[in-house]
Amino acid sequence: MSCVEATPARSRNAAATRAAILKAACGRFSREGYDGASLRDLASDAGVDPALICRYFGSKEDLFAEALKNCASPPDLFGGDPKSFPERVAQMLVVEPKPEGKLEHLLMVLRSAASTKAAEIIRRNNRETFYGPLEEWLGAPDAAVRARAVAGIIMGFAVARAIDDDAMLQDGERQQLCRKVADLLRTAIG
Amino acid sequence: MSCVEATPARSRNAAATRAAILKAACGRFSREGYDGASLRDLASDAGVDPALICRYFGSKEDLFAEALKNCASPPDLFGGDPKSFPERVAQMLVVEPKPEGKLEHLLMVLRSAASTKAAEIIRRNNRETFYGPLEEWLGAPDAAVRARAVAGIIMGFAVARAIDDDAMLQDGERQQLCRKVADLLRTAIG
DNA sequence: CGCCTATGTCACCGCCTGTTGACTTAAGTC
DNA sequence: GACTTAAGTCAACAGGCGGTGACATAGGCG
Structure with a gap:
């Protein structure tokens, strides 16, 4: 009750939470690698309870695979002129x-x-x-x-x-x- | 790749033990990376108690630094013709x-x-x-x-x-x- | 309103990690 | 052969990890 909410209250939106986790995962994994990035740190980045990650993505490996698909690729790397x-x-x-x-x-x-x-x-x-x-x-x-x-x-x-x-x-x-x-x-x- | 070292009796030779640890470290670290290689696995490769590693090298980081200096470099890479x-x-x-x-x-x-x-x-x-x-x-x-x-x-x-x-x-x-x-x-x- | 389900929280598990200190044992010296 | 000391063993530590299941709660729907 007395606990202060640091994040501006993302009011129970599953899709937004999933997206936040995915974004945090891309950041952590790209900066620290698979082994170096812990689910707890990652969850803290996303402002989310660590347990939620396993709920949404199943396991760390599954999250990694998902992040690999969704994270920023060099834009138009093979596309442009x-x-x-x-x-x-x-x-x-x-x-x-x-x-x-x-x-x-x-x-x-x-x-x-x-x-x-x-x-x-x-x-x-x-x-x-x-x-x-x-x-x-x-x-x-x-x-x-x-x-x-x-x-x-x-x-x-x-x-x-x-x-x-x-x-x-x-x-x-x-x-x-x-x-x-x-x-x-x-x-x-x- | 466990006990290839068929010398069951390395009779209390500090130098040989150090060398065995160093060799095992080069192998593990180059195959699994710093985070992936645990001191216990590494010790098992060398046929040595894990505690000995810290005794001889101080810490995992120190061992890594030492291994980096001593491990096999591409022979004559910059040397030959x-x-x-x-x-x-x-x-x-x-x-x-x-x-x-x-x-x-x-x-x-x-x-x-x-x-x-x-x-x-x-x-x-x-x-x-x-x-x-x-x-x-x-x-x-x-x-x-x-x-x-x-x-x-x-x-x-x-x-x-x-x-x-x-x-x-x-x-x-x-x-x-x-x-x-x-x-x-x-x-x-x- | 009252309910009920999706969403989020919490405490906890078992496992593995690096590291330490007390102990045992073999080797070398006199 | 007794003693000393270096070399090796063992158990345990504190902490972090990924993962799980029971609980709390908000929010839409009747």
């Missing part, structure tokens, strides 16, 4: 200040891949929502090989940045690296 | 059947980077034993940029393989991808 694809992606991977939002899906994969529980879910999801669309978008001959090459580069520079967290290059060097990554992507596609 | 560097590395990353042994250090980094506890240790170690030597070996102009480019590619294809575990490409495609990765490395270096 194919001509500017290398520059766009290189820009996002190397120079963009806070790419975590756009890279949520990718970071979630990279930071959770070590976990046995999450690995299989990730593999399945990767084929359906990463390699699949990428191959289709690349089309032409050797789609599988070129898709793997592009994916390797994207993951590599994403993980490099996730590990080092920006603290290494000066601005000029960053621009150089960006051009080089664009070159690499062109090589991979071509 | 610079001319054949791209082919050698591409071969190891893409076609070699069981590169886990050679890639122990790299996998340990990739699979543990998500853990808060391990992250700082990894960053420090990376600069000292990965970017540092790589920059020195590359030398010439823009060493930092080219080192980052090479490192990004290596990490990217290592993590791609660690996630998908080989189950995707046919042999012909694998050869194609290998050539492409060698091309990428040449682009990165040049």
